[in-house]
Amino acid sequence: xxxxxxxxxxxVRTRGIEAARARQAIWLLLPTLIAIAxxxxxxxxxxxxxxxxxxxxxxxxxxxxxxxxNFWFTTEDGVALGFLQDPKWWGAVKNTLLFxxxxxxxxxxxxxxxxxxxxxxxxxxxxxxxxxxxxWAIPTVVxxxxxxxxxxxxxxxIGRGLLGGQALLANTDSAIWALIAVDVWKTTSFMxxxxxxxxxxxxxDMYEAADMDxxxxxxxxxxxxxxxxxxxxxxxxxxxxxxxxxxxxxMSVMLGNVNAAATSMTGYARQALIDNSLLGFGSAVSVAIFxxxxxxxxxxxxxxxxxxx
Amino acid sequence: MKKVIALxxxxxxxxxxxxxxxxxxxxxxxxxxxxxxxCKEGAARWSKKTGNEVKIFESPNLxxxxxxxxxxxxxxxSSDIDVYQLDVVWPGLLAQHFVDLKGKVxxxxxxxxxxxxxxxxxxxxxxxxxxxxxxxxxxxxRTDLLQKYGYxxxxxxxxxxxxxxxxxxTGEQKTNKSFTGYVWQGKNYEGLTCDALEWVVSFGGxxxxxxxxxxxxxxxxxxxxxxxxxxxxxxxxxxxVTTYDEEAARGIFQAGNAAFMRNWPYAWALGxxxxxxVKGKIGVAPLPSGGSRNAATLGGWQLGVSMYSKNQAAAIxxxxxxxxxxxxxxRAIEGAYNPTIQSLYKDKDILAxxxxxGSLYSVFTSAVARPSGPTKSKYNQVSQAFSTAVSDVLxxxxxxxxxxxxxxxxxxxxxxxxx
Numbered sequence: 001x002x003x004x005x006x007x008x009x010x011x012v013r014t015r016g017i018e019a020a021r022a023r024q025a026i027w028l029l030l031p032t033l034i035a036i037a038x039x040x041x042x043x044x045x046x047x048x049x050x051x052x053x054x055x056x057x058x059x060x061x062x063x064x065x066x067x068x069x070n071f072w073f074t075t076e077d078g079v080a081l082g083f084l085q086d087p088k089w090w091g092a093v094k095n096t097l098l099f100x101x102x103x104x105x106x107x108x109x110x111x112x113x114x115x116x117x118x119x120x121x122x123x124x125x126x127x128x129x130x131x132x133x134x135x136w137a138i139p140t141v142v143x144x145x146x147x148x149x150x151x152x153x154x155x156x157x158i159g160r161g162l163l164g165g166q167a168l169l170a171n172t173d174s175a176i177w178a179l180i181a182v183d184v185w186k187t188t189s190f191m192x193x194x195x196x197x198x199x200x201x202x203x204x205d206m207y208e209a210a211d212m213d214x215x216x217x218x219x220x221x222x223x224x225x226x227x228x229x230x231x232x233x234x235x236x237x238x239x240x241x242x243x244x245x246x247x248x249x250x251m252s253v254m255l256g257n258v259n260a261a262a263t264s265m266t267g268y269a270r271q272a273l274i275d276n277s278l279l280g281f282g283s284a285v286s287v288a289i290f291x292x293x294x295x296x297x298x299x300x301x302x303x304x305x306x307x308x309x
Numbered sequence: 310m311k312k313v314i315a316l317x318x319x320x321x322x323x324x325x326x327x328x329x330x331x332x333x334x335x336x337x338x339x340x341x342x343x344x345x346x347x348c349k350e351g352a353a354r355w356s357k358k359t360g361n362e363v364k365i366f367e368s369p370n371l372x373x374x375x376x377x378x379x380x381x382x383x384x385x386x387s388s389d390i391d392v393y394q395l396d397v398v399w400p401g402l403l404a405q406h407f408v409d410l411k412g413k414v415x416x417x418x419x420x421x422x423x424x425x426x427x428x429x430x431x432x433x434x435x436x437x438x439x440x441x442x443x444x445x446x447x448x449x450x451r452t453d454l455l456q457k458y459g460y461x462x463x464x465x466x467x468x469x470x471x472x473x474x475x476x477x478x479t480g481e482q483k484t485n486k487s488f489t490g491y492v493w494q495g496k497n498y499e500g501l502t503c504d505a506l507e508w509v510v511s512f513g514g515x516x517x518x519x520x521x522x523x524x525x526x527x528x529x530x531x532x533x534x535x536x537x538x539x540x541x542x543x544x545x546x547x548x549x550v551t552t553y554d555e556e557a558a559r560g561i562f563q564a565g566n567a568a569f570m571r572n573w574p575y576a577w578a579l580g581x582x583x584x585x586x587v588k589g590k591i592g593v594a595p596l597p598s599g600g601s602r603n604a605a606t607l608g609g610w611q612l613g614v615s616m617y618s619k620n621q622a623a624a625i626x627x628x629x630x631x632x633x634x635x636x637x638x639x640r641a642i643e644g645a646y647n648p649t650i651q652s653l654y655k656d657k658d659i660l661a662x663x664x665x666x667g668s669l670y671s672v673f674t675s676a677v678a679r680p681s682g683p684t685k686s687k688y689n690q691v692s693q694a695f696s697t698a699v700s701d702v703l704x705x706x707x708x709x710x711x712x713x714x715x716x717x718x719x720x721x722x723x724x725x726x727x728x
Contacts, residue, residue, distance in 0.1 A: 057381070058406065060384060154561065167548040170495075170552050258498055259497050271693070274380070
């Protein structure tokens with residue numbers, strides 16, 4: 001009887017503390033939530049709102065409601081006006097997906113190799129780790145311009161020197177591979193850095209034990225390193241994929257705006273919104289890009305059970 | 310005491326009135342080298358005359374980027390920029406944001422400009438901007454090389470140009486591996502629209518969309534024009550010509566690595582500069598004919614006053630000064646910018662500095678306008694669709710006939726319910 005009153009009291013008290021902490025947390029988070037609502041939520045709401053209207057960029061006040069007409073609409077004369085009916089949009093989607101899959105795959109493979117090399121102990125390792133980050137540190141616009149000079153067919157190191165006067169960037173089909181090369185060159189080091197951070201959290205005594213048991217380096221990599229590295233690797237993959245899906249600057253600098261619109265979804269959206277001042281149509285495209293990226297994130301997270309903690 | 314009060318109020322009144330008259334006007338003009346320099350100097354001359362201050366807003370160099378920025382400024386009804394420099398294809402797009410200069414500028418002053426250019430700046434009876442300088446595509450050639458290979462004059466037809474370019478290229482490449490016959494603007498952007506319109510018109514293929522708004526591009530002459538241009542690539546033009554804009558082409562020509570170049574008049578003054586390897590060896594001629602006529606695309610820039618300007622009166626004065634005969638003469642002499650005022654083409658000082666102005670007068674007056682008038686706010690989409698179709702032919706992705714047929718469908722889609 002003497003124990004009973006105290007027993008239920010404890011959980012009540014902890015629940016009280018937890019509730020108080022939760023309340024406190026909400027108050028502390030409130031400024032951040034308000035800031036997010038203002039800088040991310042409101043523009044998103046406006047974009048979705050405008051995607052349902054036909055409106056011009058220079059006169060946003062004069063708009064007419066068209067429902068989902070910006071997405072899919074065929075006039076009585078059989079003319080298709082929605083962007084989902086535009087083959088150029090699908091070309092941009094195809095090119096963006098190709099760019100994302102190939103560049104992220106190559107970056108992961110090369111990043112892993114570099115991380116494994118840099119993780120082993122040798123002389124000048126610190127220097128190498130710093131040097132590795134140089135491509136990542138150069139602003140993308142600068143490196144893209146640098147590469148487009150290198151691809152130039154009349155004086156470029158690659159265009160003239162290696163390929164003997166071929167203009168890789170002239171044709172969007174060949175340009176996409178040239179762009180993938182630039183992205184891989186630039187971002188592999190970032191990938192390597194993320195993987196290296198994962199590698200360094202692996203316990204070294206585990207490898208000593210594996211050595212004692214006579215496991216080869218190859219087996220150690222496949223049976224120990226890779227499975228333990230999985231969480232870090234997946235987070236890196238998600239980040240890189242999202243980045244690659246919203247790629248814009250490389251295309252814009254190296255191909256110009258018209259061809260950029262045929263090679264990236266964001267370029268297509270920019271062209272509609274800015275060059276053609278189609279505020280409604282461009283917003284609809286932006287909404288579609290948002291949805292595509294969201295679906296891919298959800299797929300990633302559920303299929304690989306990625307944990308962000 | 311009364312005297313003191315009177316004196317104080319008088320000086321206060323003077324202070325107020327001088328404050329009201331001296332204002333700061335912001336002028337948006339091109340951002341590179343010579344163009345920016347001349348813009349600054351012109352503004353400074355006006356400043357000195359009137360006591361007003363001019364702030365220069367440096368715009369992006371590429372015309373499409375410039376338009377995007379201007380549209381955002383205007384949509385926000387921003388008063389940051391008072392005077393805008395407008396491309397000849399923009400008035401239809403931006404008319405509602407600009408002050409009607411009709412009635413605000415004396416009629417005689419307005420009518421001194423070429424009628425065709427004034428028409429391009431008039432939207433529904435409203436004079437959106439005053440012409441500042443005009444532009445038309447020209448053929449530049451190397452006088453020394455034509456002589457060396459036994460040619461007496463510039464080519465009259467595209468076929469002649471191809472033959473001459475090939476011969477000179479073959480000869481020159483023996484000593485200079487980078488030498489090429491003909492450079493032009495083949496990158497997929499507004500510049501390609503200008504170049505390709507010249508080919509199509511010169512072959513008698515019409516102007517993409519005619520003045521009534523009908524899509525006319527799907528015809529055999531237009532297809533032939535595009536196929537002809539495609540045949541130049543890798544034979545008389547480098548493969549990379551499909552990534553060149555005006556400056557890339559000029560770079561190659563001015564370095565002495567090309568026999569012919571298509572470009573705008575501005576390239577003349579720069580080619581005669583001390584750093585130019587072809588100084589004194591440049592000839593200028595009308596672009597060749599494809600059998601129908603010689604055709605040059607009309608370009609050029611205008612000055613308009615924003616509706617949202619807080620200093621409209623001063624801004625209009627600045628526009629009148631910059632577009633006036635005195636300033637246009639200085640710009641013609643120093644930068645080879647073509648005047649839009651007819652009488653200046655008889656000016657001796659201008660002709661002495663730019664001998665080709667007189668002989669090519671008809672090129673400037675009969676230049677072909679891009680279909681920005683009939684296609685109104687959808688002009689940019691029309692231009693992109695056209696340059697993309699041309700680009701596909703140049704890159705061997707499609708043949709002329711298939712390209713113009715597809716383009717015709719694309720334009721119908723862009724037209725939708727009407728321009």
